[in-house]
Amino acid sequence: ELKVEQNPLFLSMQEGKNYTIYCNYSTTSDRLYWYRQDPGKSLESLFVLLSNGAVKQEGRLMASLDTKARLSTLHITAAVHDLSATYFCAVNPTGTASKLTFGTGTRLQVTL
Amino acid sequence: GAVVSQHPSWVICKSGTSVKIECRSLDFQATTMFWYRQFPKQSLMLMATSNEGSKATYEQGVEKDKFLINHASLTLSTLTVTSAHPEDSSFYICSARDPKGSSNQPQHFGDGTRLSIL
Numbered sequence: 001e002l003k004v005e006q007n008p009l010f011l012s013m014q015e016g017k018n019y020t021i022y023c024n025y026s027t028t029s030d031r032l033y034w035y036r037q038d039p040g041k042s043l044e045s046l047f048v049l050l051s052n053g054a055v056k057q058e059g060r061l062m063a064s065l066d067t068k069a070r071l072s073t074l075h076i077t078a079a080v081h082d083l084s085a086t087y088f089c090a091v092n093p094t095g096t097a098s099k100l101t102f103g104t105g106t107r108l109q110v111t112l
Numbered sequence: 113g114a115v116v117s118q119h120p121s122w123v124i125c126k127s128g129t130s131v132k133i134e135c136r137s138l139d140f141q142a143t144t145m146f147w148y149r150q151f152p153k154q155s156l157m158l159m160a161t162s163n164e165g166s167k168a169t170y171e172q173g174v175e176k177d178k179f180l181i182n183h184a185s186l187t188l189s190t191l192t193v194t195s196a197h198p199e200d201s202s203f204y205i206c207s208a209r210d211p212k213g214s215s216n217q218p219q220h221f222g223d224g225t226r227l228s229i230l
Contacts, residue, residue, distance in 0.1 A: 033218070042118075042205055042224040043156075048216045088155060098144065098209045098218035102156045 002027045004091050004103040012109045016078050021106045023072040023089035031092040032065050032072045033100070036085045043088070047074075079110045114140050116208045118222030126230055127198060133191045133225045135206030141186035142208035146219060147179075150203040162189045196229045203227075 003026040013019050023032070031050055035043040047056045049065035049072060056063050060083065062075045072089055089103040115138040123131055135145055143164050148156040160170045160181050168181035178200075180192040189208075193200055203226050207219035 031218070040226070043221045045217065050216075092218055099146075099158070099161065100219060101158070105155045107153070 002091070002093060002101050004089065004101050006087075006089060006103040006106045008106060009104060010107045010109075012111060013076075013079055014111055015080055018078065019076050021074040021076070021087060021108075023074070023103050025070050025072075025089075025091045025101075025103075027070075027091070028067075028094045029070075029091045030067060030094060033090045033092070034063050034072070034074055035088045035090060037088060037105075038085050046087075074106075076108070079108075081110045081112060084108055084110045114138075114208075114210050114213060114217065114220040116142075116206065116220045116222040118206050118225055120225060121223060122226045122228075124228045124230065125196065128195055131193045131196055131227060133193075133204055133206070133227075135189045135191070135208065135222050137187045137208040137210070137220070140208075140210040140212065142189075143186065143211050144209040145183060145189040146207045146209075147181060147189075147191050148205045148207070150205060150224075152203075156205060159191075193227065196227070198229045201227055201229045 005024050007022045034047040047063040052067040054065045060077045065072045086105050086107045088105050090100040117136045119134045145162040147159045150156045158171050159174045160168045162168045162181045162183040164183045170176050183189040205224040206222045
């Protein structure tokens with residue numbers, strides 16, 4: 001059974017601080033996606049990581065992928081309140097077309 | 113960009129009634145659509161994969177007779193929750209795959225439907 005686990009599940013951090021969210025998955029996958037979800041809303045695509053060693057950055061967020069370790073990270077730099085949301089990684093296992101398995105989610109709360 | 117419209121966005125109904133949720137791809141033809149359920153403070157759980165012109169593929173533990181999925185056209189899939197009960201209350205999200213799209217966006221997500229059963 002494919003497992004996609006995120007750590008931590010909940011994160012409260014002050015504005016200006018840095019932190020990393022981890023996403024571990026248990027099967028072979030060449031593609032990993034990060035999404036953001038605001039309360040009561042659907043998903044917003046953040047990053048697409050398509051190969052080993054891929055690194056993508058957008059604003060204060062940076063995502064990376066290590067397919068050998070089956071690990072992806074989402075690094076937050078100098079957090080601001082607007083980043084408060086729930087973040088999900090999702091894995092597209094090899095050979096399953098576009099089927100996605102979502103991680104457990106990390107609820108991020110950035111305090112002033 | 114590709115847009116997926118989901119309707120209704122919120123529905124409240126009495127226990128025992130059936131509720132239909134629509135998912136439309138507005139500017140592309142979706143041969144495959146997906147239905148997810150999300151309970152409060154939990155992740156998205158795939159319920160079923162809907163393929164145009166054929167029967168849906170349900171995930172383990174999802175009742176086929178309770179959650180009826182119809183994908184009658186390339187732009188519309190419907191999820192009907194039959195004889196809904198309070199435990200069916202959840203946030204339901206559909207997504208659609210654009211076969212001509214890139215791997216950058218394997219699925220385009222609808223805005224979700226919040227279902228509350230009293």
